[in-house]
Amino acid sequence: MRISDLTIACLLLFVGAPQGARAQDFANGQPPLPPRPIPGIALPEPGPSRPAVSDDAVIAPAPNTPTAHSALPFVPFSNAREALRAWMRDSSAGDQVGAVRALEYAASQGHLTAQYKLGRMYAGGEGVPANDLKAFEYFSKIADENADAAPGTAAGRMVGSAFVALGSYFADGIRGSYVKPNPDRAFDMFNYAASYFGDPDGQYNLARLYMKGQGTARDPRQAARWMKLAAEKGHAPARAAFGEMLLRGGEGVPRQPVLGLMWLALARDGADPVRESWIIERHDAAFAAASAADRQAATALLERQQLAGSGSPTMQR
CATH class of the missing domain: 1.25.40.10 (Tetratricopeptide repeat domain)
Structure with missing residues (x-):
């Protein structure tokens, strides 16, 4: 399931998780049970205000430890919507550091689309150093908190795509991390994405x-x-x-x-x-x-x- 960056940008301010009818592609006529919670570590939460960083600040790679998850310092936003406006403004101005910082803040506030966008960015190294463990953790948070999102909606498509990404990570594992190859969990992830969300991937x-x-x-x-x-x-x-x-x-x-x-x-x-x-x-x-x-x-x-x-x-x- 490919979701364009333009679509993501449009959805960032407006996406929700409305309830609706479930997908039609259930394997045996009954909706599958959501997979059990996915192991992981806590994503960063907003900390106290920090001094402004210099213009030459860069995004540092995560430490080479299995459970390390460092984050850019957060700037104080009043809410996720304000952070998303800052993300779009900084992205347009070419300020990648500020854009990622704003997006991280919105994600820490539980904004689904910000979490999904960051998962994609870390998985593909788009504007940040590639970090499969960070991507796995964002996708895990999405799956754990939104497994009942309505299929066919913008939220449902993103959650289904997150389950697919997790299936791929469980299929191959993430070298040097706690995420080991696990075919049974890969099956759980792909089966839920396929049967509940009807995700073609x-x-x-x-x-x-x-x-x-x-x-x-x-x-x-x-x-x-x-x-x-x-x-x-x-x-x-x-x-x-x-x-x-x-x-x-x-x-x-x-x-x-x-x-x-x-x-x-x-x-x-x-x-x-x-x-x-x-x-x-x-x-x-x-x-x-x-x-x-x-x-x-x-x-x-x-x-x-x-x-x-x-x-x-x-x-x-």
Whole structure:
């Protein structure tokens, strides 16, 4: 689930957590239980006013200890909304240190979108030194405090994305920290993001766990089910993976080469040529190996779907 920085900026002042109907993609017709609380350490809280820092102040990397979590000194804001205005003003002026300081203050006040933005920043090293442990802790706080956010809302999309990020951290662990690889917890995170929030990244990653039998019993049919749900939402990697499943068939998945080629073509159309070049390679290889009749039928099916404005073709019987 990609949430643009522009969207985040617009939501920072207005996002809330209204209640609403739950997602439709529950695995067994019942909403999943929220995962148990995620271990972590407390995020920094606002401290007393400190002397102003000089103009050459920089953002220092966190100490190399498993539970260290240092923060920029907070400037006194009267509330989170004032801090967010300062964040947008300082960001526009190119004052990254002031912008991060303001955002940290808003996050410490429990502002969901500020927490999410900081998690993304630390995960990707965007304007701050990359720090996976800090990112993990922000995403953990979001998940622990907002697991019942309404699906389909701005808040729900951010919380679902935070669960996906946590799943990835639990899958691989964070070197030199208390976050160790834990396939069972990764499954919990992806399953909750996929089933409660209907998050396509969560559905894609959950399908991969079912394919590999990591954190759960191997189940190709469940893998295909979740991969199809993500593919129908326009998730390019899921479209490619689901297309390959249909090309191969077997293990409870019907072999449908024409439909498989069509999904691969849809995946190629939506793929990022830099980050997802593997999709283009697999598409090209599959079409090169297919018969002329299958290629022609897949192309015709793709055109019909594009004209109809639907990327969710009906499974052939």
